[in-house]
Amino acid sequence: MSEYSIEEITADHLAHITAVAQGLAGDVRALVDATVRTQVGDDDVAAAREHIAAATALLRREQLPGAFGIRFSATAGKRNWGNAMVGLRNPVAPPMHMSYDGEKITGTVDLGAAYEGPAGLVHGGILAALLDQALGSAAENAGVPGMTGTLNVRYRQATVLGPVTVSAWLDRTEGIKSFAKGTVSTADGVTVEADGVFILPRWARGQSQEDAVRTVGEG
Numbered sequence: 001m002s003e004y005s006i007e008e009i010t011a012d013h014l015a016h017i018t019a020v021a022q023g024l025a026g027d028v029r030a031l032v033d034a035t036v037r038t039q040v041g042d043d044d045v046a047a048a049r050e051h052i053a054a055a056t057a058l059l060r061r062e063q064l065p066g067a068f069g070i071r072f073s074a075t076a077g078k079r080n081w082g083n084a085m086v087g088l089r090n091p092v093a094p095p096m097h098m099s100y101d102g103e104k105i106t107g108t109v110d111l112g113a114a115y116e117g118p119a120g121l122v123h124g125g126i127l128a129a130l131l132d133q134a135l136g137s138a139a140e141n142a143g144v145p146g147m148t149g150t151l152n153v154r155y156r157q158a159t160v161l162g163p164v165t166v167s168a169w170l171d172r173t174e175g176i177k178s179f180a181k182g183t184v185s186t187a188d189g190v191t192v193e194a195d196g197v198f199i200l201p202r203w204a205r206g207q208s209q210e211d212a213v214r215t216v217g218e219g
């Protein structure tokens, strides 16, 4: 799996590239929000597009051949910076910030206009994706990682755009299958519940747990 790689990196360099990546992704996220909500006239839109095209051309001067992949190093641990939900350098990621308390995972995220489904409400697919990430991370964090086999999502009530908390935990394991559960909550209480099965893929079976954690799953 060439998308997983070992890349040793100094602490200073890590701090530098983290700040650069977060800054760029944050700027692009702001651009997306501004695009969804702008009310300026055609001339201003045309001028903005010229600036955007120039910025894109600048960034295109040097590109990875494909996706960012998942990189491991002694100093930085796992870097899943391209991940669509939590990726530090991916402006598509809201991003969800994860914290770990034992085997419980909490994701916090502020979902703005770019994540709308029904008017003023969060798109259900976005909520499912956040839960997929959090439940998968709960399995990984418990040392029993896997690819999402099945994810069941129950939308109990509408989720209003704004701050959202995602909670996830490992429920149980059966051999290579890890069963995780989780919720999405807002000030209105629990809005979504989910449970999922995360399965160690065939090619990773027989690996040591440490190797499996380094080569399977997530972003």
Ligand SMILES: CCCCCCCCCCCCCC(=O)SCCNC(=O)CCNC(=O)[C@H](O)C(C)(C)COP(=O)(O)OP(=O)(O)OC[C@H]1O[C@@H](n2cnc3c(N)ncnc32)[C@H](O)[C@@H]1OP(=O)(O)O
Residues within 6 Å of the ligand: 132, 133, 134, 135, 136, 137, 138, 140, 145, 146, 147, 148, 149, 150, 177, 197, 199, 200, 201, 202, 211, 212, 213, 214, 215, 216, 217, 218, 219
């Ligand atoms: C290690 C590391 C890391 C990391 C990660 C972390 C994560 C974090 C975050 C991640 C966030 C993002 C995460 C993403 O976005 S992951 C991306 C979305 N998911 C995928 O692309 C997965 C694609 N599917 C596969 O790779 C395989 O089919 C998997 C690996 C799922 C199973 O493999 P395989 O097909 O070869 O399985 P098997 O024939 O040996 O059967 C084995 C057992 O499993 C049971 N079964 C099979 N399929 C399913 C199913 N769909 N639901 C429920 N159960 C299923 C089956 O009955 C049997 O049970 P039993 O009869 O033994 O009782």
